[in-house]
Amino acid sequence: MDYEAFFQTELDVLREDGRYRVFAELERKAGAFPHATCFNHEGVDKVTVWCSNDYLGMGQHPAVLSAMHETLDRCGAGAGGTRNISGTTHAHVELERELADLHGKESALLFTSGYVSNWAALSTLAARIPGCIVLSDALNHASMIEGIRHSRAECHRFAHNDPEDLDRRLSAMDPDRPKLVVFESVYSMDGDIAPIEEILDVCERHGAMSYIDEVHGVGLYGPRGGGVAEARGLMDRITVIEGTLGKAFGVMGGYIAGSAAVCDFVRSFASGFIFTTALPPALAAGAAASIRHLKTSQVERERHQERVAYVRRRLDAIGIPTIENPSHIIPVMVGDAKKCKRISDWLMEHHGIYVQPINYPTVPVGTERLRLTPSPVHSDDDIDRLVRGLSEIWSMCELARREMAA
DSSP states (O other), rough: OOHHHHHHHHHHHHHTTTTOOOOOOEEEOOOTTTEEEEETTEEEEEEEEEEESSOOOOGGGGHHHHHHHHHHOOOOOOOSSSSIIOOOHHHHHHHHHHHHHHHSSSSEEEOOOHHHHHHHHHHHHHHHHHTTTEETTTOOOOHHHHHHHHTOEEEEEEEEEOOHHHHHHTTSTTTSSSSSEEEEEEEETTTTTTTTTHHHHHHTTTTTEEEEEOOOTTTTTTTTTTTTTHHTGGGGSSSEHHHESSSOSSOOOEEEEHHHHHHHHOOOOOOOHHHBBBOOOHHHHHHHHHHHHHHHHHHHHOOOOOHHHHHHHHHHHOOOOOOOSSSSSSEEEEHHHHHHHHHHHHHHHHHEEEEEOOTTTSSTOOOOEEEEOOOOOOHHHHHHHHHHHHHHHHHHHOOOOOOOOO
């Protein structure tokens, strides 16, 4: 077999379909984000980032940077190994205490990313609980799907955000078998939010464990940033809460929070934890500082919500079609991979606006979109430029607009 020819052919298909992904080489500017420098073959350009998951701009917050600098100078760069052998540091322990407190749980367990925390925790729980059946929301993230697949446990998908379908499926199962219901709070591509209370009612009625992915909720919702479950007063009813440190908290890492027993169980049996080098202490210290700040500060969350609402109003006013949802994510619906990439490229070239096209396999074919994530640090001028640029390219691509209210 001509391996190189095969690789090239597959890549050519992606390009022809408009799904080939080109990374922009960016350099964020601390204190100036969402403005950044973009490096390209012609030199450098100034851009405004509209698709970052650093939702609150905490990646440049003085408290976070100070904690990281101080820990780096005091402890050095790396953790020194896996947590099991030589890599558990004081910074890791302090961060896990902050996370347990954030979610009102006995314990928390830190991982190197949100993807790894989902993969490791779900694969371990589903594989090692004898006879466990997993019920997974139809739109769960790839990290959750991969973890469930790796467990080789029996798995059933229930209709997205549908407690009634979940109840029907659980009712048809052996009541004596252990069950794990897996879902998200905020779904990152459509921005819809799960009916958490109704799902937990079903779980409790059937004696099932509940596992919620709050990666797009932590930091952003609830009086202390504990996520949608905290905002709705439901954290105490959830078996395992999973989250990330790389989005609203602005740093890096993932975690689970739950009872002391469940966290110790995953710590003791999950290969994705046991055999992975620990996060550098400076990252752990920065994440802890971010969490501590957002537990008491409402300024970032309030400004964030105001910016999201303002961008929605401006896009609605010019008829740009978006998915209406109650979250902070604004999906601008294009519906064509090639046009989606054309829009993204044109906005970058002509307006210095960086927003990546979202296409298959992240979203189904025919639902390609731009995923806008307004932040507290986007100014009125930034928003004016975004709206003006989108309106121009929308007309150039001959895309339909939503009917505007009279």
